[in-house]
Amino acid sequence: MSESSQRVAIVTGAARGIGAATASRLADDGFAVAVVDLDEAATKGTVEAIEAAGGRALGVGADVSDSDQVTAAVDRIAAELGPPVVLVNNAGVTRDNLLFKMTDSDWDVVMAVHLRGSFLMTRAAQKHMIDAKWGRIVNLSSTSALGNRGQANYAAAKAGLQGFTKTLAIELGKFGVTANSIAPGFIQTEMTKATAERIGRNWEEYVAERAAAIPVARGGVPEDIAHAVSFFASEGAGFVSGQVLYVAGGPRN
Numbered sequence: 001m002s003e004s005s006q007r008v009a010i011v012t013g014a015a016r017g018i019g020a021a022t023a024s025r026l027a028d029d030g031f032a033v034a035v036v037d038l039d040e041a042a043t044k045g046t047v048e049a050i051e052a053a054g055g056r057a058l059g060v061g062a063d064v065s066d067s068d069q070v071t072a073a074v075d076r077i078a079a080e081l082g083p084p085v086v087l088v089n090n091a092g093v094t095r096d097n098l099l100f101k102m103t104d105s106d107w108d109v110v111m112a113v114h115l116r117g118s119f120l121m122t123r124a125a126q127k128h129m130i131d132a133k134w135g136r137i138v139n140l141s142s143t144s145a146l147g148n149r150g151q152a153n154y155a156a157a158k159a160g161l162q163g164f165t166k167t168l169a170i171e172l173g174k175f176g177v178t179a180n181s182i183a184p185g186f187i188q189t190e191m192t193k194a195t196a197e198r199i200g201r202n203w204e205e206y207v208a209e210r211a212a213a214i215p216v217a218r219g220g221v222p223e224d225i226a227h228a229v230s231f232f233a234s235e236g237a238g239f240v241s242g243q244v245l246y247v248a249g250g251p252r253n
């Protein structure tokens, strides 16, 4: 495929975890991939893995909650890689605490990265999709959207992303753009490792305990989510929009 005809995808928070696996998967699917994360140097591993597999990638440092940084990042991606027509809003943080201990900052940071970040990235990228009359937006929600102890902030943000997604689907559908959410259950990444550490749990024991409560009897891996993103980003998924796909090894975990 020539560089000019290759479709371009952006994955945020793609230095590691679900974002890194998704970036690699979309590159395997034939997209040129912008690997966006807070620190450009941290994207090197993902970019090199994609290039080693024969793909095209560009590492871009940006805080998705900062409007100017988002505008600069999307402009740079369009100039250096091509106009982005796939956007995966994956960057995320947790600031877990029971409600009575949750600080203003715990609330604001989680809202800023998940909700404001997805809004800013989508607003900046959608014009390229509308010009192309084709686009795919995938937002990372969570089973926590259904409610999760210690995550009032995160649950609200992840439920908010589902409403955001459905609205994008309604507004952008006539331009050939779909928007869908993926709500992962327990996925083994640095994010869940940090949770285990914070509550003083041994990681292997924690994974085994979580797996025991999951119908398919294992914890998820980033590639499980990348596979679902790959479906939503595919040509054939053009009639699937405004959906929330729970990828959790069962109905809930």
Ligand code: NAP
Residues within 6 Å of the ligand: 012, 013, 014, 015, 016, 017, 018, 019, 036, 037, 038, 039, 062, 063, 064, 065, 089, 090, 091, 092, 093, 113, 117, 140, 141, 142, 143, 183, 184, 185, 186, 187, 188, 189, 190, 191, 192
């Ligand atoms: P992760 O390993 O913590 O990776 C998240 C990445 O996002 C990190 O590289 C982080 O960079 C980056 N990031 C954080 N804030 C950012 C910002 N403001 N701008 C740009 N990048 C930023 O997380 P993960 O487990 O792969 O999770 C990925 C997504 O899936 C998140 O939205 C998460 O909420 C969601 N999710 C995860 C699970 C799970 O079980 N793991 C379940 C449901 C949903 P730094 O390292 O520099 O902070």
